[in-house]
Amino acid sequence: MPPQRPQAQVRGNMLKFLKSFLGIIRILQIAFGAGLWVTIAANKYEGPIHFVLFVAVLFWLLTLALFFLTLLEKQDLVPLLGGERWLSTNLAHDVAAAVLYLPAIGIMIFKTDRHSFCNLEQYTHYCLYKVYLTATVFACLSCLAYVLSLVYGAYRKCRAKKFEQ
Template sequence: MPPEPEQPQVREHILKFLRSSLGVVRILQIVLGAGLWVTIAANKYEKSIHYVVFVAVFFWLLTLALFFLTLLGKQDLVPLLGGERWLCTNLAHDVAAVALYLPATGVLIYKTVRNSYCTLEKYDRFCLYKVYLTASVFASLCCLAYLLSVGYGASRKCRGEQMVI
């Protein structure tokens, strides 16, 4: 049987990406994003929280796709956005995530403050204060993680690099 020459290269690429700053931040974004939308989706929510769920799920799925494409080194398979444009694609994704996570975080903070009356001892009805507080923390941390990857991508782009790792 002929030897498989690509296996060590693929394994090295995967390990290189997982050890890189972007790989660690992407894993953090995936975990925090999942925490956010699961926290909200597991509870009763209304009106403006639909926007937060949309942002959380949309960017969780996109980040997952970017993560696996970069992890497997298959970014060249993406038409128009892959190959030499992959760094710009990642940067645009991260900027859009920050731009949409900021208002989502604001909505969650507003809802948290609006439901703060539930913290009174005598209040015995169902209250979403703790849910909104937890979701606010997840959204803030997620936005910060995307902001870190914006800084990482922008610094690589300013140095004239075209690859994400």
């Protein structure tokens, strides 16, 4: 069998990452985060919803960056955060995302509950109940994806320390 060309090897590494647990969970984080901020941004919003939109867009962009850096195996090029610290960087990102998504979920639940009165068929005015409910579901799914990634990253970090000893 002839040796693999570097391009074929890179493509194989990309496919391997995309099929891995971390690759799949990052894709889900990107999809759920995009669903959240698009749902909110496409409709009228005010007050604390700005915080939810901030969290959704911030972590969507950061997750996108982490995803592509890992996919292209360019994490060594990131100053201070790459190389040997890449696992810790991913772990810190997931902790921050999970922690900030919790109040975002609380805000979305509160806003959904405040608009539950207009969920009646007889209500004829514009109602944001379904929008807020959809955004709440996306926020919960996003938080769950970050928590799963956090648990997986913590497990990998603990395993790495175990093998160092």
